[in-house]
Amino acid sequence: MAGLVPAIHVFLLLCYGLSKSWMPGTRPGMTWIVCAMADAEPKLANGAGRIVFQTDPARYRHWKLAVDGDVATLTLDVDEKGGLFEGYELKLNSYDLGVDIELADALQRLRFEHPAVRVIVLRSGKPRVFCAGANIRMLAGASHAHKVNFCKFTNETRNAIEDASEFSGLRTLCVINGTAAGGGYELALAADRIILADDGSSTVSLPELPLLAVLPGTGGLTRVTDKRKVRRDHADAFCTTEEGIKGKRAVDWRLVDDAVPNSKLDAVVGERLRELAERSDRPRDVKGIALKPLDRQVAPTGIDYWLVSVELAEAQRLATIMLRGPEAPPPASIETMIEEGSDFWPLRLARELDDAILDLRFNALDTAVIVFKSIGDAEAALAYDAFLDAHADHWLAREIRLLWKRVLKRIDLTSRTLVTLVEPGSCFAGTLAELVFAADRAYMLIGEGDDRDNRPAAALALGAANFGRYPMVNGITRLQSRFLGDPEALIAARERIGEMFGAEDAEAAGLVTFALDDIDWDEIRVFLEERASFSPDALTGMEANLRFGGPETMESKIFARLSAWQNWIFQRPNAVGADGALRRYGTGQKPVFDTKRV
């Protein structure tokens, strides 16, 4: 009996971790033997050591991007053999994170490299199928953490499609000629308009519940009720109908905008494209700037970019992100900004920061806390904000602002404790001060400290950027959120734009959590150690609540209501257990459910 204990411990690990590497065993009672891995991530394909988010159209394997005048066509034609991880094929235009990384890249390039594009057409490059959604084998094999991270990233990408339409004049038309199932239909839902071929076989569906016992996890349920405003009983019928809905009923139920016979499809698509393009305020006949690859040096102890460096302290489960302020004043003219292109300080910093955050999310799962620091001239940082403000109507200035908005939202939604340290020599001013307000806690050093080399005392400065440019997913700014209980403090803060706040002053104005002198600065180390000792899950849940006080929007509902329920379901044996629907899918065996309604 004693010899058994270790074996059973493996199972204990397995079951807690809800392992995914299940393969059908030969005897029913023995299937457990082959599901012996804990919640380990499957191997990345081609021996890759980490998930990389940088790509460019020349390297796409799954999407084709073609630009013709003010119309860009994004064609999904997934390479079955191009999965990010080993162990599955991306059949039927199904996707994994790798496919979505290319989509996110294409959308980013359309914003910056193709400012004259006014409409994107999303369509399939395969016959009879638009997109089968997230690959089921990938999901069944993924760790819980990867499933959650994957859904978050795909959600951010779909939100970015809607953001481009609402704020950048870049509309999206989705043409479904074939089946759009699950994540395939959810991708369509992000578009401004959906045209479905009325050919007797093209359908839209959200078959996740009947087929896989999970939710449509990429905004589907929320967009069906809150964007498409499908009646809730129709939505119920739709989401439980595996085979989907086609033709006139899909229009009647508001699931698509048009159902068009193939003979008229091109004409209607053309007409809708014109309508959408006309409503765009993007500039005509301008050239974009090239988004150059980000230089980065990856080491076990961190990553170095030009303006951002990430330092990993594994033992402390700590990542420190240092942001560098501008080295020169902003350019004298908009033309110089365009010449600088993706090296323009605010743009380069935003791109590097975004990449660093994504890298930490996916490749440094054990990190408990991200500490933000900065170094540079606060006045110079404010001057860049002023430059962008002065040219707010210019397409590139607008795109840079919108990119910062998205990067800051991504930070808010990152499941790591966020701490900002305002130290001597830092430049948390204007846009960069958003990192102070995004943090779960911000500490500021009083005075110059005793062991520092003539750097000026820590200063914090507000800019106009802090009062409306960067709403969070719930529609209010970080300062509005901070001062929900003290609206007068918000008004007072606005009157002090441009002023350099010392630590005690910043604390009194409610801008930082604690102002500490050099002697007490060590409290932060104690705090960071304590934070790393808490349950990672409970911290994620707590932060997801405390960060988003006040109103909710469709976007915030997707990350709160929908994703939180989906994460719960992603832990439930009915979905991910050995006899659950995700594992049993495609085996010919029906899943076995615990019938208790919880």
Add this chain to the structure above:
Amino acid sequence: MAGLVPAIHVFLLLCYGLSKSWMPGTRPGMTWIVCAMADAEPKLANGAGRIVFQTDPARYRHWKLAVDGDVATLTLDVDEKGGLFEGYELKLNSYDLGVDIELADALQRLRFEHPAVRVIVLRSGKPRVFCAGANIRMLAGASHAHKVNFCKFTNETRNAIEDASEFSGLRTLCVINGTAAGGGYELALAADRIILADDGSSTVSLPELPLLAVLPGTGGLTRVTDKRKVRRDHADAFCTTEEGIKGKRAVDWRLVDDAVPNSKLDAVVGERLRELAERSDRPRDVKGIALKPLDRQVAPTGIDYWLVSVELAEAQRLATIMLRGPEAPPPASIETMIEEGSDFWPLRLARELDDAILDLRFNALDTAVIVFKSIGDAEAALAYDAFLDAHADHWLAREIRLLWKRVLKRIDLTSRTLVTLVEPGSCFAGTLAELVFAADRAYMLIGEGDDRDNRPAAALALGAANFGRYPMVNGITRLQSRFLGDPEALIAARERIGEMFGAEDAEAAGLVTFALDDIDWDEIRVFLEERASFSPDALTGMEANLRFGGPETMESKIFARLSAWQNWIFQRPNAVGADGALRRYGTGQKPVFDTKRV
């Protein structure tokens, strides 16, 4: 090896179910041996067969209710030996569901039996402790389903405290003299005003995260940010500080309204009571009505009340709730209504329906679907609505309406598929028609059917009650929610108040999902079978999303954002695993965490 398989299957079950009956084993490697139960519910105390929600002050074991003029004092003095389940003692004024059932009953009685009470004082009957929150041993021993159901009920009770203040003029003042930890502070948060003794030792705290690796699950995080509007970084510090906050800092951080030295406590409490009472619009010098015990006959196949009967079809996992319409026209005068007291039809029906829903939630976990049916005279049901409308300013009419609002909200939040069948002889009109709109799907029979005994064809009628009396937790009515995408249909519906809709007419007006003739009526059986075949968890998640399209409120955020995250955490090994914090609490061993941030 073959002989091992069954044993390992026990563990598989156990681990999936995340068993709670862990006791420290003698050898570390063997601790698994004693955690051999699946996710079974612990035994109810005293051999009880089911959880019962009916009680009255004479039977309270944990609360004392005293009424003096317009002030009621609710004193929490928990009987340690009075736990609802076996296996734990309710030390330090900690609570379980049984304690909360008494609180809910007391609040209900204050509304109906004591209409002249204007303020409730919540306080502790024990020295040095206000309330230690939900009992940890109870939580550690409870099934996942019970934890979720327990939190939902306690949330509903706290929401009812706030509803009483906002809509019924019944304010609550909480006096904390001692420690208010976790659920203890969350109870205080439901009050209009919190007074903390400033004695150097009285504290408020939410120690769930540092101590137990779970969230404050009874609205705490949401009320801290959205009701008390505590600054989010202060909230972060507060929720991770096990020992809590006291005195001036508790006031500065908005956690309490007053911190008062013991010498002045009585005076300040008296003053605040007067202030709160003055702002109340409750009547003076009126007598209440007695809430008589509900007669009910419980059988294995269901429960019979006077006006409600519940029929359980276990094999089909189906509960059918039949509601009986009024047998007589409404009384001629308000005096007669008062004489009828708790037998007055709308009041009796609401109380019975509420009890039936709670019974199904807690005692019939395997039920997949609740089917609502009704029998009676639709015109008579509308006449009762009209009677309540005509006397809308009378305290009792108001309380009956508010009770219906709460019961309907409870139904919306019930994790069972809700189906309403509108059949010949039914009386879904006005208030009762809300059950058609609360349903995930509603089916209506065309014509009289062929095997029915001269009952009139199915009719559905709208009343003024459907247009504002009964908002859901998200602040909009069920019809507003239904017609989010078609506001004109809402206007059109309002113009047809009082009209009897036939089935096809009701379908065309968007009031029911499907109108079916007698031949197709059997489709419903197929639908119900299919529904019972789906994953119960996925259905719960889907319905929690589709039922609440549109806006969110603090109340809906509690059930969506907060509860959904908490449910996820309640499934995570870091909280509920053998080495998790809930199990390890009080053993002297630190919990072992999977350090991945998800």
